[in-house]
Amino acid sequence: MLKLQQKTTQTMLALHGWGAVIFGLLLYWVILTGTIAVFADDINDWASPLPAAITETFPLGTDAMLRKAAADVAPEYLDELIVFATAGGRIRAFFHTHAEAEDGEHPEEKGVLFVFDPESGDILQRFEGTQSEIEAQSHYGKLGHFLVEWHVQLHVPSPWGLMLTGILGLSLLVACVSGFAMHRHLIKDAFLRRRRGGDVLSHKDAHVMASTWNLPFAFILAFTGSFYSLAGAFAIPAIAMVAFGGDQEKLIETVQGLPPAEDPRPAEMANIDTMLEDVRAAGHRTRFLTVDHWGRQDARISVFPWQAEGELLPKGYAFDAQTGENLGEKPALGQSPSLGSDLVALMGPLHFGNFAGWLSKTVWFALGFAGAYVCISGLTLWVKRREQQKTWQYLLRATLWSAWGLPLALVAAAAAYLLQQAGVLAGAVEPLMFKAFGLCLALSGILAGIVRRVTGVRRILVISLGLGLCALVALRLLLGGPGWVSAATGGLTAVVVLDVALLLGGAWLLRREWRKTLALPEEPLIDTGDMEVNTP
Amino acid sequence: MAGTRTEKIWRFVLAGPLVLLATLIIMAGSSLWLPEGQAQVNNFVIPVVLLPAIWAVLFFYSVLDRLGRASVVIFILTAVHAALIAQHLLQAQQ
Numbered sequence: 001m002l003k004l005q006q007k008t009t010q011t012m013l014a015l016h017g018w019g020a021v022i023f024g025l026l027l028y029w030v031i032l033t034g035t036i037a038v039f040a041d042d043i044n045d046w047a048s049p050l051p052a053a054i055t056e057t058f059p060l061g062t063d064a065m066l067r068k069a070a071a072d073v074a075p076e077y078l079d080e081l082i083v084f085a086t087a088g089g090r091i092r093a094f095f096h097t098h099a100e101a102e103d104g105e106h107p108e109e110k111g112v113l114f115v116f117d118p119e120s121g122d123i124l125q126r127f128e129g130t131q132s133e134i135e136a137q138s139h140y141g142k143l144g145h146f147l148v149e150w151h152v153q154l155h156v157p158s159p160w161g162l163m164l165t166g167i168l169g170l171s172l173l174v175a176c177v178s179g180f181a182m183h184r185h186l187i188k189d190a191f192l193r194r195r196r197g198g199d200v201l202s203h204k205d206a207h208v209m210a211s212t213w214n215l216p217f218a219f220i221l222a223f224t225g226s227f228y229s230l231a232g233a234f235a236i237p238a239i240a241m242v243a244f245g246g247d248q249e250k251l252i253e254t255v256q257g258l259p260p261a262e263d264p265r266p267a268e269m270a271n272i273d274t275m276l277e278d279v280r281a282a283g284h285r286t287r288f289l290t291v292d293h294w295g296r297q298d299a300r301i302s303v304f305p306w307q308a309e310g311e312l313l314p315k316g317y318a319f320d321a322q323t324g325e326n327l328g329e330k331p332a333l334g335q336s337p338s339l340g341s342d343l344v345a346l347m348g349p350l351h352f353g354n355f356a357g358w359l360s361k362t363v364w365f366a367l368g369f370a371g372a373y374v375c376i377s378g379l380t381l382w383v384k385r386r387e388q389q390k391t392w393q394y395l396l397r398a399t400l401w402s403a404w405g406l407p408l409a410l411v412a413a414a415a416a417y418l419l420q421q422a423g424v425l426a427g428a429v430e431p432l433m434f435k436a437f438g439l440c441l442a443l444s445g446i447l448a449g450i451v452r453r454v455t456g457v458r459r460i461l462v463i464s465l466g467l468g469l470c471a472l473v474a475l476r477l478l479l480g481g482p483g484w485v486s487a488a489t490g491g492l493t494a495v496v497v498l499d500v501a502l503l504l505g506g507a508w509l510l511r512r513e514w515r516k517t518l519a520l521p522e523e524p525l526i527d528t529g530d531m532e533v534n535t536p
Numbered sequence: 537m538a539g540t541r542t543e544k545i546w547r548f549v550l551a552g553p554l555v556l557l558a559t560l561i562i563m564a565g566s567s568l569w570l571p572e573g574q575a576q577v578n579n580f581v582i583p584v585v586l587l588p589a590i591w592a593v594l595f596f597y598s599v600l601d602r603l604g605r606a607s608v609v610i611f612i613l614t615a616v617h618a619a620l621i622a623q624h625l626l627q628a629q630q
Binding site for chain 1: 560563564565567568573574575576577578579580581582583584585587588589591592595596599600621624625628
């Protein structure tokens with residue numbers, strides 16, 4: 001139990017409450033999209049699966065695919081290559097160089113993107129141009145990317161979007177610390193749940209109980225999330241300016257090591273399959289690989305695997321591009337192990353929950369979901385305490401709109417992705433997803449504003465979301481996606497699991513609203529907040 | 537956070553934009569006195585990693601302590617680091 005002076009407690013309460021009122025809704029957007037984005041790769045596999053699951057992410061034959069592609073690009077694009085897996089296990093290889101963007105103010109990657117079928121080695125897609133031109137045309141992986149961009153920077157251009165999410169992360173940090181300081185009985189609060197109808201006390205118990213259990217996790221996410229956003233937005237540029245006097249080359253040399261002396265003489269590349277096998281033999285599954293100066297004497301190859309079982313920190317391997325010799329592990333930063341490098345490497349698994357496969361991701365998803373619930377229940381509690389003040393009812397309506405309208409809009413975006421993939425909708429996939437998302441969000445916003453009773457707003461949005469989740473599965477099947485039998489026999493785990501999750505989620509929401517409709521209201525249905533706070 | 541209207545406004549400015557600016561300056565300045573370590577990265581990586589912690593400490597201090605003392609302490613910390621940065625950049629130019 002924390003004993004604070006009354007004045008300190010009042011300050012903490014003010015910070016907690018007003019912080020939530022100012023940042024709560026946007027924080028909910030960031031937390032909810034981040035929670036779903038934990039499964040971004042699996043969502044991409046679900047939306048665009050191959051006919052059967054792949055046996056290896058980078059199978060034998062990857063070397064041949066890359067050689068075939070390298071022979072098909074302009075020599076300047078052999079400057080850099082990054083290869084990673086995308087939707088369904090397809091292999092994405094981007095041969096590129098750094099050119100000056102059209103505005104002449106910043107460098108932009110320019111090159112050729114290949115998408116390969118990992119089993120046959122066939123080139124499925126080939127796009128050439130600047131990175132933004134290529135991204136506008138490419139399709140695979142865009143659904144997960146759409147979610148991730150909401151989470152990372154709310155689709156606001158850099159660095160403003162990163163600054164915004166960084167400030168939201170800091171506001172979550174304040175909510176965690178002030179919430180912890182205000183807890184008079186931490187252990188008791190974790191179990192106390194007084195059910196007394198729809199009164200403020202039972203709403204408060206629900207909010208406090210969920211937030212108490214979620215506190216350590218929310219703190220970790222707030223810390224790591226604000227680190228990622230603020231580091232990218234201004235911390236790294238600022239520290240590069242001070243510590244290295246603005247000398248970017250010196251910064252890169254310190255972090256990545258001195259590049260080998262320029263030697264453009266042609267040289268035969270060692271077999272990349274052998275390197276990937278070497279990584280596999282060490283118990284790792286390759287996540288992505290990079291090649292600098294393909295086909296030259298000064299070529300460099302690095303392979304970055306997922307963490308092996310029991311490992312928390314990710315690592316990388318360096319290989320001699322001519323002999324294929326394993327040159328050993330690469331620290332995340334610098335040329336030898338260091339505390340700073342380990343701390344940076346630790347941020348990833350702590351934020352993404354990707355260190356133990358489906359198990360850790362499921363735990364991160366559940367805790368993230370609890371965090372989203374805490375945002376909504378906190379805002380609703382705030383309004384509940386001010387029930388007689390009409391002005392605050394607008395916040396309640398906005399809260400309901402966000403709580404249910406955002407997931408509904410995400411379902412609409414996913415539907416647009418599936419329709420574009422099947423050729424029903426014409427045009428680039430990202431603008432289509434934005435249109436569907438925006439239209440759905442606008443409609444639910446209008447609904448939240450015009451429906452007379454707050455209860456009615458919630459019911460319509462919840463039923464729409466329940467139906468939308470079920471309809472998404474039906475749409476996937478109708479548009480020619482693999483059926484459940486073929487998905488199960490083909491080992492397409494993501495398809496089966498996400499279909500079941502969507503159907504269960506939709507059915508649960510519909511059942512919940514059905515039961516609420518049947519039950520007698522616990523209090524008169526008035527225009528002001530009769531929303532069930534404990535089940536937002 | 538009781539006080540006159542002027543005090544409230546100053547507290548808001550201090551805890552909001554000024555603490556954010558102080559965090560940036562202290563973080564960047566720390567890279568000049570923290571040890572580099574064998575890999576020569578600790579001095580500039582650790583302040584970036586600890587950025588949220590630096591901000592949180594300054595923020596809560598700015599809202600919980602007496603306004604005058606909090607302002608002076610944060611100003612001194614910021615000024616010392618700003619001076620370190622200025623000295624370093626001037627030396628680099630020469």
